[in-house]
Amino acid sequence: MPAPPDILELRDRLKAWLFEDALPLWWNVGTDHARGGFFEKLTLDGAPVTLPRRTRVVARQTYVFAQAGRMGWAGPWREAMAHGLSSLTGPLTRPDGLFRFSIDEAGAPVDDSAQPYEQAFGLLALSAARQALGPGHGLESLAQRARAAQATLIGRPDGGVHDDATRTAPLRANPLMHLFEAALAWREAGDDGGWADLSNRIARLAREHLIQPSGGLPELFDLDWSVLPQAEVEPGHQFEWGFLLLRHAALADNEASRQSARMLIALGERAGVDAERGVALMALGQDFRPVDRTARLWPQTERTRAGALLASIDPDAGWPIARAGAESLLRYLATPRPGLWFENMEADGSFRDEPSPASSLYHLVGAIQALDEACLKASS
Secondary structure, three states: OOOOHHHHHHHHHHHHHHHHHHHHHHHHOOEOOOOOOEOOEEOOOOOEEOOOEEHHHHHHHHHHHHHHHHHOOOOOHHHHHHHHHHHHOOOOEOOOOOEOOEEOOOOOEEEOOOOHHHHHHHHHHHHHHHHHHOOOOOHHHHHHHHHHHHHHHHEOOOOOEOOOOOOOOOEEHHHHHHHHHHHHHHHHHOOOOHHHHHHHHHHHHHHHHHOOOOOOOOOEEOOOOOEOOOOOEOHHHHHHHHHHHHHHHHHHOOHHHHHHHHHHHHHHHHHOEEOOOOEEOOEEOOOOOEEEOOEEHHHHHHHHHHHHHHHOOOHHHHHHHHHHHHHHHHHHOOOOOOOOOOOEEOOOOOEOOOOEEOOHHHHHHHHHHHHHHHHHHHHO
16 A cells, blocks of 8 residues: 555655755765865854764764665765765774774874774664675675674673773663664675674564563663663654664564564653654653653654654554654754754754754654655555
C-alpha cells in the first residue's frame, strides 16, 4: 500500500529543503575549502563560526554528503565526501589508528584523546564512503584497524565501551548506541563478519541490560550495568535505539530486537512528547516525568526516523509517528536563511537565536533518508 498522500508531501518538502537549500549552503559556506574540514556552526545569517575541528563533526559531514549521493543529490557530493575523508583519515587519525577528539585549523592536535563517540562516528563515515564508492579503496581496512584498537583500549567483552583507558564508571549508553549504528552500517557495507558479531553483542546488551522492564533506556550505568540514580531517560534516544534495533532485527532476523524496538518507540511517544507543542522533549526522570522541557532539533529527527522504519512493518503504528515528527521538523527549518535550522525550542514554544550546529545535519539527513526509503518501499 502506498504511503499516505500527506506523508509523501512532507517527504517532498523535506527532501527539497535538503537538496536545494541545506546541502549547497553547507558545501559552499559551511566547508573550509582553504584549510580543510568543516566549520562547526553557521550563524542564522550564514556566517561560519570558527572553533577547533572535532572528529564527530568532520565524520558526520562526510557521512551527510555520502548519503546525499546515495539519495540522488546532483551536487558535488563526491568532492565534498573526499574533502571530509582527507581530514578524517589524515590529521584526525592518531598513529594507532584511532580518531583523536579535535584539531586546530592548521591540522595540529588540540585534544588527542580517543573517545568512544569519535570512534563511532569515524567508523560510520568510513562505512558511508564505502557504500558510496564500493570496494577497493582501503576503507574497510582502516575501519577494522580502528575497531581493533578501540576494543583493546576501551572495549569490553560484552560489547560495551568505556569512556577512556581508565575503564572507570559510569558507562554511557549514548556512545554505545552510535557504535551500534556504525557496526550495523558496516554490516551492510563491508565484508568482515566482525561487524555482525559486534552489532549482535550490542543488541544483546541493550535487550538484556540497558532496556528496563518499564521500557525506558536510561543514559548512565555502573560497571555491572545497574542504572545509576542520576541517570535520565532521553526521549530522542528511545526513538534512536528503537530505530537501530529495528535495523538489527531486519539484518539479523531477530524478533527479540524487533519487540524491544517497538517497546522503546512506544514509550518515547507516550511519555516523551509534549502534546501541546507536538515535540519530543529533551529529558525525563526515571519516573518518566519531564526534567528538561527544552525540545532540541535532534529528538524530532529521531522520532521521524523511527516512525518511518516502523511503518515498514506496522503502517498503522509507524506513519502517525513519522507524520508528527516530520511536521515538527518543518517548524525548526523555518529560518530566515534557507538551509539552516533552529536548534532549541524553549518550553514556551519560542526558538533560541543561536547558530546552527553542523553536527545536526547528520540527524536531518537520517530522518529525511528514512522517510524517503519508507515511502519508496511502500510504493514498490
